[in-house]
Amino acid sequence: MYGILPKIKTETGEIEGIKIVVPNPPKTAILRLPTNSELLARLDAQRTIRRSIGRRQSQTEQVPNTKADLALFKAIRLDKDGPEFDEFEAADAISKLTHYDVTQYGRSGNDHRIVMTTPFGEVVLYLGSPLQRDLYNYRRAILVPTSLPHGVEDLRFKHQVACDLYDSVVSKVEGYAPSIGPKDIPPHHKSAAASELAAAMDDLDPALDPLA
Numbered sequence: 001m002y003g004i005l006p007k008i009k010t011e012t013g014e015i016e017g018i019k020i021v022v023p024n025p026p027k028t029a030i031l032r033l034p035t036n037s038e039l040l041a042r043l044d045a046q047r048t049i050r051r052s053i054g055r056r057q058s059q060t061e062q063v064p065n066t067k068a069d070l071a072l073f074k075a076i077r078l079d080k081d082g083p084e085f086d087e088f089e090a091a092d093a094i095s096k097l098t099h100y101d102v103t104q105y106g107r108s109g110n111d112h113r114i115v116m117t118t119p120f121g122e123v124v125l126y127l128g129s130p131l132q133r134d135l136y137n138y139r140r141a142i143l144v145p146t147s148l149p150h151g152v153e154d155l156r157f158k159h160q161v162a163c164d165l166y167d168s169v170v171s172k173v174e175g176y177a178p179s180i181g182p183k184d185i186p187p188h189h190k191s192a193a194a195s196e197l198a199a200a201m202d203d204l205d206p207a208l209d210p211l212a
Contacts, residue, residue: 001121001175002177002185004177005017017032018097022092028082029082029083033076034072039098040163043157043187043188043191044159046157049153064091066087066091069090069094070087070090070091072090073094074090098186101117102196111126112126112127112128122175125193129169159190163190
């Protein structure tokens, strides 16, 4: 279950954490899960660049922030006296720890079911349909573009906006530790669920939808 950490034996005893292994050069680190505020800060440090390539076409590129990943890695590392990780090793560790993939979406009336895979196994999120007001505010505020020279835009996603939409519609979750309630799940899971929900609502036309 997400949030239940294995016990790892160390020279000073057992600690609950996740062991990260680097094959070359061989080294390990033991990490705890980041707090939601730490994860939200990491998400807000990420950025996407969109470049115009002419003929009304564009390319988008996610720009890694390895320094932010290194700072988070150091904050959540439990074996502080372990071998040093550089920013690229730390970024890979954080990426593995926070990985998720939306694998299923289903809908029955106004109820939405979203399934994700995580490093801890599968989780399931159950959401209701958002109010049109909340959906409008989400679409208006989720993305902040800044125009740069030479046809480039800096795109910043406001993940707290996604979290707010998720919090307004969640009914229950499965696959998380008992201590993690529906509104306590990590913000990158909330953001993914909100994005999936908003996209699904965009696809629905009540006049044509047989489930409406």
